[in-house]
Amino acid sequence: MKIPENLIQKYNIPVPRYTSYPPANYFQENFGSEKYIKAIEQSNHEWPENISLYIHIPFCSKMCHFCGCNTQYTRDKAKMGRYVEAVKKEIKMVKKLLDPNRKVSQVHWGGGTPNTLPIEMIRGIMDLIHENFEFIEKPEIAIECHPAMLDESYTGQLVLAGFNRFSLGIQDFKQEVLDNVNRDAPNVPVKEIISWIRSFENTAVNLDFIYGLPFQNEKSFAETIENAVEISPDRLVTFSYAHVPWIKKAQKILEVRGLPEANEKLTMFESGFKILTENGYTPIGLDHFAKDTDDLSIALKNRNLHRNFQGYCTRETTGQVYAFGSTGISQLESVYAQNEKKPEKYVEIINKNQFTIEKGYHLNIEEKIIRHVINEIMCNEYVSFKETAEKFNTSKKEIKNVLHFDKKMFRSFVEDQLLKIDGEENFQLTGTGRFFIRNIAAQFDPNLQKETKRFSKAL
Numbered sequence: 001m002k003i004p005e006n007l008i009q010k011y012n013i014p015v016p017r018y019t020s021y022p023p024a025n026y027f028q029e030n031f032g033s034e035k036y037i038k039a040i041e042q043s044n045h046e047w048p049e050n051i052s053l054y055i056h057i058p059f060c061s062k063m064c065h066f067c068g069c070n071t072q073y074t075r076d077k078a079k080m081g082r083y084v085e086a087v088k089k090e091i092k093m094v095k096k097l098l099d100p101n102r103k104v105s106q107v108h109w110g111g112g113t114p115n116t117l118p119i120e121m122i123r124g125i126m127d128l129i130h131e132n133f134e135f136i137e138k139p140e141i142a143i144e145c146h147p148a149m150l151d152e153s154y155t156g157q158l159v160l161a162g163f164n165r166f167s168l169g170i171q172d173f174k175q176e177v178l179d180n181v182n183r184d185a186p187n188v189p190v191k192e193i194i195s196w197i198r199s200f201e202n203t204a205v206n207l208d209f210i211y212g213l214p215f216q217n218e219k220s221f222a223e224t225i226e227n228a229v230e231i232s233p234d235r236l237v238t239f240s241y242a243h244v245p246w247i248k249k250a251q252k253i254l255e256v257r258g259l260p261e262a263n264e265k266l267t268m269f270e271s272g273f274k275i276l277t278e279n280g281y282t283p284i285g286l287d288h289f290a291k292d293t294d295d296l297s298i299a300l301k302n303r304n305l306h307r308n309f310q311g312y313c314t315r316e317t318t319g320q321v322y323a324f325g326s327t328g329i330s331q332l333e334s335v336y337a338q339n340e341k342k343p344e345k346y347v348e349i350i351n352k353n354q355f356t357i358e359k360g361y362h363l364n365i366e367e368k369i370i371r372h373v374i375n376e377i378m379c380n381e382y383v384s385f386k387e388t389a390e391k392f393n394t395s396k397k398e399i400k401n402v403l404h405f406d407k408k409m410f411r412s413f414v415e416d417q418l419l420k421i422d423g424e425e426n427f428q429l430t431g432t433g434r435f436f437i438r439n440i441a442a443q444f445d446p447n448l449q450k451e452t453k454r455f456s457k458a459l
């Protein structure tokens with residue numbers, strides 16, 4: 001699989017990633033906790049009815065040089081304990097405001113490295129959630145784990161605490177690559193870790209990989225992905241390494257170690273894509289892959305895939321997201337709200353029984369329409385103005401007005417066979433169109449017409 005060179009030249013330009021609409025750099029500073037309280041109360045009357053809980057753990061016991069996550073180095077258990085108690089307090093504060101009839105469909109622990117916490121601390125939070133909330137029948141309860149810090153007993157206890165989806169950060173199987181980014185390899189083969197998880201019923205495994213690191217090349221990355229296919233995870237992500245040394249200073253060292261050229265990086269992506277699609281994985285968006293039989297692949301076929309900051313989800317597991325912990329972003333139907341970034345300050349504010357909202361955004365109806373259209377194209381590779389108009393109880397004309405729709409803006413995508421448009425109202429991405437999904441989504445974003453902000457490139 002090769003992406004045509006002329007299309008790369010033409011479309012590999014800076015565009016938003018659209019993990020949210022509007023993107024997080026539009027969130028406003030003057031959005032305080034009072035607005036958040038009102039937003040939670042309002043969310044009780046809004047769709048989706050289900051609740052997603054996101055728990056952020058901002059700690060790692062060793063720092064990878066490539067890391068772009070919101071985390072810090074610590075091995076201090078007392079500090080972790082104070083943080084965990086604050087998270088529990090925040091959960092109780094939110095619970096008081098929520099409609100008790102609403103059920104949890106998804107819990108996601110991210111970070112940092114949630115499995116740096118002693119198991120009792122994780123269990124403490126999970127027990128509190130189970131005591132306070134009702135769950136839907138088959139909720140997804142996921143945790144991001146560093147595999148070098150998992151042993152069989154700890155992994156089993158995570159399952160007993162309720163986790164049924166494990167996301168393991170592999171990054172690369174090559175020791176040389178890991179050594180040069182200051183990352184420990186797992187102590188046992190990843191296959192064995194997966195067998196511990198799969199020895200329990202109804203558990204699933206995701207693996208994360210990154211391409212674009214020093215000492216990676218097309219051949220080495222292809223071998224890594226071939227190894228991954230052999231292990232047969234349910235889902236897999238190949239992240240393009242985001243190099244932002246002006247924000248993450250530690251990344252500068254990777255320039256000295258030698259970052260691969262843009263062309264080499266692209267060939268790594270192409271090889272990974274080819275291997276995965278030839279081995280029974282469905283591509284989801286640009287960089288996610290799920291076994292053809294996985295719920296996500298089925299949801300894509302049925303055009304009911306959704307997405308939040310934590311990744312893709314099906315209609316069953318989609319909920320409004322209530323986030324806990326430093327930097328956590330709540331994603332309610334009408335509001336985004338982000339918590340204080342520094343863990344110490346977060347603990348201090350929560351201990352005064354106050355929310356710690358640092359930034360937020362209230363969406364009006366027009367922005368909700370734009371968000372819906374962008375999400376449809378990003379998740380389901382398809383959007384229909386007729387269906388969108390029905391959903392928002394309005395006319396197709398109004399949808400076009402809101403989007404500042406002008407068919408001319410899509411002409412080059414149609415000519416380059418990246419997009420099919422049927423009767424000015426049904427948009428379907430082609431196979432190659434997927435690689436430029438962010439560029440196509442951007443055409444539906446009226447903000448981009450007056451854009452001045454800084455984004456990463458499309459590929």
Ligand SMILES: C[S@@+](CC[C@H](N)C(=O)[O-])C[C@H]1O[C@@H](n2cnc3c(N)ncnc32)[C@H](O)[C@@H]1O
Pocket residue numbers: 066067068069110111112113114144145146147168169170171208209210239240241242243
């Ligand atoms: C919170 S970490 C996963 C859990 C655990 N901390 C670990 O590293 O195994 C989330 C994922 O983000 C990805 N990631 C981190 N920094 C990145 C960067 N600069 N560019 C692209 N992906 C990155 C990695 O693949 C990582 O697995």
Ligand code: SF4
Pocket residue numbers: 059060062063064067068069071111112113146169
């Ligand atoms: S990649 Fe994971 S383990 Fe490494 S520093 Fe970032 S969050 Fe921590």
